[in-house]
Amino acid sequence: MPDSAFPRPPGELTSLLRDIRAAAADDAMPELGFSAYRDYFDTGNRIRYERRYFRRRARLAARAAQALLAPETDLGPLADTLWSVCDEYTWALPAHVRHSTDQDRGPEQCLDLFAAETAHTLAETVAALGDRLDRRVADRVRAEVERRVFVPYTDDRPLNWEGFGNNWEAVCAGATGMAALALLGGSPADTSRLAAMLDRSRRAMDRYLAGFGDDGGCAEGVDYWVYGFGYFVYFAEALREHTGEDLLDSAKVAQIAAFPHRVALGGGAYAPFSDASERPWLPAGLLTRLAERFGTPPARVVPSLHDDHCYRWGHLSRTLAWFRPGTPATTAEATSHLPDLAWVVHRGRFAFAAKGGHNDEPHNHNDLGHFVLHTRGQSVLDDLGAGEYTAGYFGPDRYDRLHPSARGHSVPVIDGQVQLPGADRTAKVLLFHDDGDTIRFDLDLTSAYDVPGLRSLIRRFRWWPHGRLELTDEIDTERDLPLEELFISRREPVPATGSADWDGLVTLTHNCPQTSVSLETTHDHQARPDSVYRLTCTTVAPAGQSSHRFVFTLT
Structure with a gap:
């Protein structure tokens, strides 16, 4: 991802840009009060709280993208959104806050998938905007990312998801590692912490890859391939830019990159085994980069902003940064x-x-x-x-x-x-x-x-x-x-x-x-x-x- 702005978007992204502008202009920012938070613990229902949470992430991602796409954008609304996200009791979902108990930490320091993704969004936004963003907002964002995510990640005690060997390893470690790359490295002490955090992320990526067989198949299905492998690729490319190390240079990774194309049924449908869906969305930026690196089919469709109901910055930002129209170089096997x-x-x-x-x-x-x-x-x-x-x-x-x-x-x-x-x-x-x-x-x-x-x-x-x-x-x-x-x-x-x-x-x-x-x-x-x-x-x-x-x- 560029440090200050995205490249000029190709015409194929017009509808996505329209989605971003509309979502950025939406003033709705649902409250995450106690009644919403307790709902999961009282009833077991996840979706009522999560719909509110992800509507907040929609506005965060859209306003961050709009600010980086258009330098003339008034940053006041984005600053309010960043401040509001920093006010949240926890960046983790209620269904996941138990994952912080192994480190004797409260919900506000639960490093789950969504806390890591939030840190990634905030870190890259603040770093890319630089002096354009009010210093008070930037300082608070940095402090909250440090307290909520970097502190538990630099603790020697294992995090609950370390050892899962599935999408959690790639998403949590990848998003946290990218947040560290965006915010750390300005001092000798920062450089040392960054190196330790990147080492921890590398180990998580090794465990993630070990969860695949040599055929590259994802037992969790195409949706979770998008999630876990997407964040693996995003982190790998950020690491390569920083150190020159190339985690994608692997025969096994090449097989994993081909997985969705090998389980396609045709016409945008895929084998929906496990907790998958028949018609998952595939991020256009991710497919573009994999086509460049491995010769897999490029993106045929640019998804709507709303196709990812979690509004993940990793997928959106890399589509804006990486997507280029292309044509398939090979014919898919029958x-x-x-x-x-x-x-x-x-x-x-x-x-x-x-x-x-x-x-x-x-x-x-x-x-x-x-x-x-x-x-x-x-x-x-x-x-x-x-x-x-x-x-x-x-x-x-x-x-x-x-x-x-x-x-x-x-x-x-x-x-x-x-x-x-x-x-x-x-x-x-x-x-x-x-x-x-x-x-x-x-x-x-x-x-x-x-x-x-x-x-x-x-x-x-x-x-x-x-x-x-x-x-x-x-x-x-x-x-x-x-x-x-x-x-x-x-x-x-x-x-x-x-x-x-x-x-x-x-x-x-x-x-x-x-x-x-x-x-x-x-x-x-x-x-x-x-x-x-x-x-x-x-x-x-x-x-x-x-x-x-x-x-x-x-x-």
Whole structure:
């Protein structure tokens, strides 16, 4: 990011600039009073407080960007916004303040994702504006960043998220490291502190990268790839500018950079496994820099300011600083196999995705053997992605909720028992083969269940790119076991004897003697009503070996 201003924005950013001007002119600055703060602790609801919090961050990011884009901007409104953010009781979210207890610190010194991001926003804004900003405001910002973020980060005691090995490592360490780069280094003492903080951030980045296999797959899904890997890249490029060290110069990092393109379904849709979404936004600046460094596809769409409901400065500022229009240099592969992640994705006129893995992944769903069928721009056999984040969603009753539970995935229920969570609940890959005409993907799902008498459960996928999937579950059991095959969609299926139809987009034929359709209304990640249809095909797996075949045809 430039020290004083962004480069002249290309014409493709016109709509984003319009969003920034409108948000900067908005005088709404919701209060974060005690009644809002206590809501999470009293009810477990996160979204009511967080909507207020992120509306404040929208105004902060927009006014900071406007000030750097247009030197003639009156900085009075921005100064008021900076002052107001410094007044906040804590920069962390109520759901995260427990992370400060390991250092015996209060909520105001909780260094979570959003405290780190806030420090990054404030630090780069103050540093870039320099003498343009009232000294009293700048001094207060520096003091609050120091007290709330730099003090806990320079404490020798481990922070609660150190060791997570997921997006927290990259975001917290990356945003804090960039804040330090912006504010420190003006004196010998500052230089020493900066070096120590950068070392801590490097160690966090090592742990973050260790969370990936060599295939570069992100078990948390594309949304969290954007979040964690985005901040990894932003920090890496800031570090390279400061020291010449290049954290991106790695074969593994190159594989991670390609991840979203390998799990794309087409038309802006992506495999939404785990707590992901089918249509995540991808920051245009991030994609531009990755295209320059690794030859991955550049940004095709410049997102709106409001596509990131958290209004993160890292994404916005690097889009303003880095985005350049480009054209893809290579043709994307039709089939992607990520062996460490155990995902298979095929894209073309029709798209198919299936997954193995284990049931203790980051943002885990109990979904071994789950699959997606995508046609005409829609995922008909669907993955529900993330549900509404509440206290319970990340608590011991997580799998009582539809989105992460096996009941919300197209996987078998055996003798009334669903898949169980745990790292030992693993899908063993028996076969992956793609001969250009047929994709074969076989998984041993036996360990996902705890059913007396179940000796083995093998799920076999046979996918033809012209739009045909044959799914066969081979079961070996010591006794007769009731078997329910679940198929999940947000479209209502119409069942008939031996068949089902989803609006003429996908049809199913099967040999189960009974079928039923149930509707469950829940809430999606943004707390909007989410209607989910579950087609249940019921039969019996007799003692011994049996095969249960389901054929899907896409149009």
